[in-house]
Amino acid sequence: MNAETGQPLLTVEHLSMRFGGLFAVNDLSFAANRREITAIIGPNGAGKTTVFNCLTGFYKPTVGRLTLSPPSGARFLLERIDGFRIAKEAGVARTFQNIRLFAGMSVLENLMVAQHNRLMRASVYSLAGLLGLAGYRAAERRALDLARHWLDRMGLLAQADQTAGSLPYGLQRRLEIARAMCTEPAMLCLDEPAAGLNPRESQELSRLLLDIRGEFGIGILLIEHDMSVVMQISDHLVVLDHGALIAQGPPARVSNDPAVIRAYLGTEEDEALPPEVAGDLVAVPHSIPSAGQPPC
Amino acid sequence: MRPNLRGMVKDSLAAAIVAALLAVPLLGFHLSGSAQGLTLDYRFGWVAIASLAVFCGRLALSLAGTAVGRSLRRRRQVVLPLSGRPSRIRPAVGWALVAVALLLPWTPLADRNLIDKATLLLIYIMLGWGLNIVVGLAGLLDLGYVAFYAVGAYCYALVSQQFGLSFWLCLPLAGALSASFGVLLGFPVLRLRGDYLAIVTLGFGEIVRVVLLNWQDVTNGPIGISGIARPTFFGLPLLASVPGRTTFHEFFGLPFSTDHRIYFLYYLILALALATNLFTLRIRRLPIGRAWEALREDETACRSLGIDPTKTKLSAFALGAMFAGFAGSFFATRQGFISPESFTFIESAIILAIVVLGGMGSQIGIVLAAVLLVGLPEWFRDLQQYRMLAFGGAMVVIMLWRPRGLLASREPTVRLAERPATLDAAGEVLP
Known part of the structure; x- marks a missing residue:
């Protein structure tokens, strides 16, 4: 295993996000390591997406420090960087709970837009681009190659020239991940990537995420309700309830934590437990074999 | 699909009733000034004509609209349609217009x-x-x-x-x-x-x-x-x-x-x-x-x-x-x-x-x-x-x-089909 494993990529310290009188996130601290998949789980309304929005610059945290230390050696205090710069400079890419593709543009164009900043630099205020200079053309070819690589990987090559909005749901999810990866991020934040996928698609997604982790060595932050996916692929689990951290650690330990079971299933007075929910919480085998990547 | 005649007549009747309700105050009363002051004339004949016109017009529209309506509905998509293949006609039209x-x-x-x-x-x-x-x-x-x-x-x-x-x-x-x-x-x-x-x-x-x-x-x-x-x-x-x-x-x-x-x-x-x-x-x-x-x-x-x-x-x-x-x-x-x-x-x-x-x-x-x-x-x-x-x-x-404009389909700015993978690792174009 690479020496970088185990080094923190993201450190969240005392993060609080308040909306009026409501603490959506309350004094949350955790760390996510490089080359690891960190899953944030918790019941609906636990504040998971709020954490994502703070990390990706859509919200300014009320209190807290968010430090990103990518392998390049730079250090970014995300709470001080505004909006789009987090994606541009710190290299945090994300997907959305309700897919946000550029629905009217083609699949390939979606991936080209993701490489905007690199291409903008090459196009020198669009002048080199307008004149069609060689430097810009080469950059565009590289961008197309990267896009083609991800299309191929996601099995979207045949649909490259279709509108993104016309893709079936599962493919739209994958395209959104491909788009995020085309920004060449240091950290990838996925907001419920398995929502609405069938079991086979979820399996493919799990494999894909393991491959991305192994190949690019980036940290993946994952919000997910599908426990089979979470238990299979995550290296570290962070459990939230009502905006507060109730447990964190390796999946096997967290899934047996009494506080977690209480948060998910209610206290003992709550009688009617759907059996499938209880079944999900039983630790499933920790890893699935993935192509060439030994489980951590 | 066969046109639903009953439904159309009903729809037209409803339209005619609404038209009549609107027409009563708008058309039905008419103030005219004369030497004796203002007099109010009732023109309910006009109201009847107007409602009849609306009934006939509405019916004619729905009869004519069954075919048209279907094609309209097909066009009302949420996303702009992308033209499936690179259009050869459009550049040709463009050049023709420039020449003209x-x-x-x-x-x-x-x-x-x-x-x-x-x-x-x-x-x-x-x-x-x-x-x-x-x-x-x-x-x-x-x-x-x-x-x-x-x-x-x-x-x-x-x-x-x-x-x-x-x-x-x-x-x-x-x-x-x-x-x-x-x-x-x-x-x-x-x-x-x-x-x-x-x-x-x-x-x-x-x-x-x-x-x-x-x-x-x-x-x-x-x-x-x-x-x-x-x-x-x-x-x-x-x-x-x-x-x-x-x-x-x-x-x-x-x-x-x-x-x-x-x-x-x-x-x-x-x-x-x-x-x-x-x-x-x-x-x-x-x-x-x-x-x-x-x-x-x-x-x-x-x-x-x-x-x-x-x-x-x-x-x-x-x-x-x-x-x-x-x-x-x-x-x-x-x-x-x-x-x-x-x-x-x-x-x-x-x-x-x-x-x-x-x-x-x-x-x-x-x-x-x-x-x-x-x-x-x-x-x-x-x-x-x-x-x-x-x-x-x-x-x-x-x-x-054409609710989305005369030419609503959008040409993608780049197509993979036109850019076959001709690059080697160094990024050079192969012959």
């Missing part, structure tokens, strides 16, 4: 009047293409576009009068000034979207007009500026004679004709408009152009990809405004006289209508829409006072028939 425009003055049809009308049409096409950058590509609803047109026109008029600069020097100046006005407007309104943006830009357009109207010292107020310098043919005045200078007709040894100027202006605006078109076609395929379209589709997603929404929107505003500035200077030099009258809200509305009717973002669509919107009122001139009624009716019909 180039050859128009040489056809036997051409006379002063026609070329003059065509020049006016080309101004609108150029403005449409310019506004298309802002509205069609970046999706920013701008109702004050004519303000930039005015800035360009006044910039040329004032600079050429005060400093005696030539048209060709003033043109970039007017473009730059309009673009900076675009940035000026852009800054405060960047956070606004949709309707709110439309209202603010509408206000901006009015502010510019009111300033032009009231700033007597500089703009000469409502009287306007007259005697604006005419363009020269690369330094050769297109006039009968200018003391101390060789004029166009003397230089080429032609007999003097005022047609020369008309034809020259026509080719000038054609060149300017084509430059606008070329620029738009090219920038659409560049990262900034794609970012505009992406911003139109989803601003949140753009931010998550590290695209600066502020800069991207400002660039769209500035570039759109720049072309309006160019068109404005041309307008000033063509007319020789400008006043705030020429830059009223209705101009903005017409330009916006051209863009929307053309099918947001489609270059050829804008040409068609401009021909319709500027040409239709001319054709309908024989209808006299019903002219605008016919014009409005035509618009409604077009929007029913």
Whole structure:
């Protein structure tokens, strides 16, 4: 295993996000390591997406420090960087709970837009681009190659020239991940990537995420309700309830934590437990074999 | 599907009842004045006729609409359809239109009047293409576009009068000034979207007009500026004679004709408009152009990809405004006289209508829409006072028939099919 494993990529310290009188996130601290998949789980309304929005610059945290230390050696205090710069400079890419593709543009164009900043630099205020200079053309070819690589990987090559909005749901999810990866991020934040996928698609997604982790060595932050996916692929689990951290650690330990079971299933007075929910919480085998990547 | 006759009759009856209810107060009572004072007449016969007309009309519409309606429903998709294969027809149509425009003055049809009308049409096409950058590509609803047109026109008029600069020097100046006005407007309104943006830009357009109207010292107020310098043919005045200078007709040894100027202006605006078109076609395929379209589709997603929404929107505003500035200077030099009258809200509305009717973002669509919107009122001139009624009716019909504009399908800026994987690892093109 690479020496970088185990080094923190993201450190969240005392993060609080308040909306009026409501603490959506309350004094949350955790760390996510490089080359690891960190899953944030918790019941609906636990504040998971709020954490994502703070990390990706859509919200300014009320209190807290968010430090990103990518392998390049730079250090970014995300709470001080505004909006789009987090994606541009710190290299945090994300997907959305309700897919946000550029629905009217083609699949390939979606991936080209993701490489905007690199291409903008090459196009020198669009002048080199307008004149069609060689430097810009080469950059565009590289961008197309990267896009083609991800299309191929996601099995979207045949649909490259279709509108993104016309893709079936599962493919739209994958395209959104491909788009995020085309920004060449240091950290990838996925907001419920398995929502609405069938079991086979979820399996493919799990494999894909393991491959991305192994190949690019980036940290993946994952919000997910599908426990089979979470238990299979995550290296570290962070459990939230009502905006507060109730447990964190390796999946096997967290899934047996009494506080977690209480948060998910209610206290003992709550009688009617759907059996499938209880079944999900039983630790499933920790890893699935993935192509060439030994489980951590 | 068989037409559901019962349902249609029921629907028509309902429409007739609503019409009757409306018609009773509107048509049923009539006040007439006479020597004895006001008398109230009852005209329930009219009400009956009106309801009957609505019933028949509604029924006829639904009978005719079953076939039409189906095709309409098919078109009403949420996303713009992408044309499936690279269109060969569209570029061909484009080149054909360019050829027609180039050859128009040489056809036997051409006379002063026609070329003059065509020049006016080309101004609108150029403005449409310019506004298309802002509205069609970046999706920013701008109702004050004519303000930039005015800035360009006044910039040329004032600079050429005060400093005696030539048209060709003033043109970039007017473009730059309009673009900076675009940035000026852009800054405060960047956070606004949709309707709110439309209202603010509408206000901006009015502010510019009111300033032009009231700033007597500089703009000469409502009287306007007259005697604006005419363009020269690369330094050769297109006039009968200018003391101390060789004029166009003397230089080429032609007999003097005022047609020369008309034809020259026509080719000038054609060149300017084509430059606008070329620029738009090219920038659409560049990262900034794609970012505009992406911003139109989803601003949140753009931010998550590290695209600066502020800069991207400002660039769209500035570039759109720049072309309006160019068109404005041309307008000033063509007319020789400008006043705030020429830059009223209705101009903005017409330009916006051209863009929307053309099918947001489609270059050829804008040409068609401009021909319709500027040409239709001319054709309908024989209808006299019903002219605008016919014009409005035509618009409604077009929007029913093509709710997304005349040419709504969008050509992707890049296709994988056209870019086969011919690259080796070094990024060199293989033979």
